[in-house]
């Protein structure tokens with residue numbers, strides 16, 4: 001009776017586990033559900049390409065390509081010769097990784113362990129055996145299903161040969177975009193906000209975006225929402241207890257008062273998150289930084305310097321830039337959409353005036369305005385007009401929250417003589433700069449970093465930010481529902497308000513997500529993720 005167990009206990013890691021007859025016949029070992037495969041690394045020639053599968057036939061696929069009678073140890077890399085399952089032709093020598101899924105059926109991936117224990121000893125022994133079986137099967141794969149990874153050489157012929165070979169294994173089909181992650185979500189491995197964090201991490205182009213995405217993928221936003229949901233559930237339970245049992249049924253005193261306090265505190269917390277000036281969204285999509293000023297101030301020169309490429313034409317002729325020229329830039333780790341605009345002046349020709357109209361329109365959309373003047377030409381009518389019509393109103397609203405931010409720059413400092421500085425006491429705070437000599441550029445970059453951190457938030461500190469309009473929408477919905485929570489009126493209505501608030505939160509993390517929303521979110525992924 002003990003032989004089965006002792007064989008398992010003493011089995012050296014290298015000793016083969018017995019295959020069951022069902023497994024060795026291949027296709028019959030499939031359990032319902034399709035198995036998908038895809039190239040998960042980038043397209044094109046590279047040193048190593050990663051191909052993976054997910055689903056119940058992953059073990060069969062592994063055996064078919066490697067001729068292994070059993071899967072390799074879970075989550076350990078092994079070097080194997082891959083062959084086409086039909087022709088037997090060698091395809092590549094590659095690293096093979098096996099990730100058994102949750103509740104993985106050993107028969108489905110080729111391992112069959114038969115364990116017998118004495119009945120009178122089962123209570124003591126079974127937990128040990130189950131722990132060992134758990135260790136063999138492992139609960140850890142990205143999708144929660146059986147997964148397999150092949151790290152093959154990255155030549156296009158190798159990759160297409162291996163993909164073709166996987167396609168010939170019964171039960172396997174190519175994955176659709178985002179299907180691996182969708183399975184992870186369906187198996188409860190990731191919440192919806194974590195899925196969004198993963199998508200953002202894949203698309204992150206700057207350090208700050210990466211930090212924000214990683215925090216979201218780590219579940220910080222999800223945990224915050226779960227905490228709020230817990231408060232609501234508790235409040236709802238107490239209100240419903242009052243509805244069901246009434247005041248006479250020995251319910252603790254002051255319970256409803258405590259519920260009211262908890263709900264009001266939650267309202268304050270939600271409001272403060274909603275008042276984040278869309279910092280998380282700005283960090284995801286990039287802050288709008290617009291360079292504006294009178295003609296010939298050096299705006300195009302600055303755009304070219306900041307982007308380190310010739311985005312705009314620079315010339316001594318005033319009015320050279322006629323249209324909006326924009327370029328994405330990584331400024332101090334923050335993603336920025338930098339725009340050059342036509343010089344603002346009155347009385348020019350029709351084409352230039354259209355450029356001026358577009359420049360003013362773009363100014364309205366700016367998060368940060370780099371207002372630029374020629375330091376050696378501050379008395380000109382176009383400089384004075386810019387100071388009056390653009391700079392003065394921005395300075396006046398500088399105490400508003402959600403305001404546009406201004407950095408006033410006086411360029412061409414190299415043209416000023418040492419004893420005739422441009423700084424006039426009448427000017428608002430500004431930075432002296434020279435695009436020709438580079439003087440003042442470090443100070444400008446430092447000031448820009450500070451402004452960008454204010455606009456996008458610091459992704460390393462503070463509570464997790466709402467990164468999508470969808471988050472704002474559901475949080476606002478939750479707050480609106482809490483606004484309808486009144487204990488002074490009908491308790492049934494108060495309970496309904498709490499239920500609606502909870503529903504909005506569950507939409508945020510994915511508990512109540514409709515198919516259309518899920519489709520939209522998973523569209524952000526590539527095939528193989």
Ligand SMILES: Nc1nc2c(ncn2[C@@H]2O[C@H](COP(=O)(O)OP(=O)(O)OP(=O)(O)O)[C@@H](O)[C@H]2O)c(=O)[nH]1
Pocket residue numbers: 294295296297298299300301302313314315316317318319320321322341342343411412413414415433434435436437
């Ligand atoms: N001396 C000096 N000249 C500069 C400086 N920056 C730009 N310039 C010159 O000023 C002229 C205008 O520069 P641009 O960058 O085209 O100016 P802009 O503001 O884009 O001009 P518009 O297209 O007319 O709006 C060019 O001849 C530049 O070489 C600087 O720091 N010092």
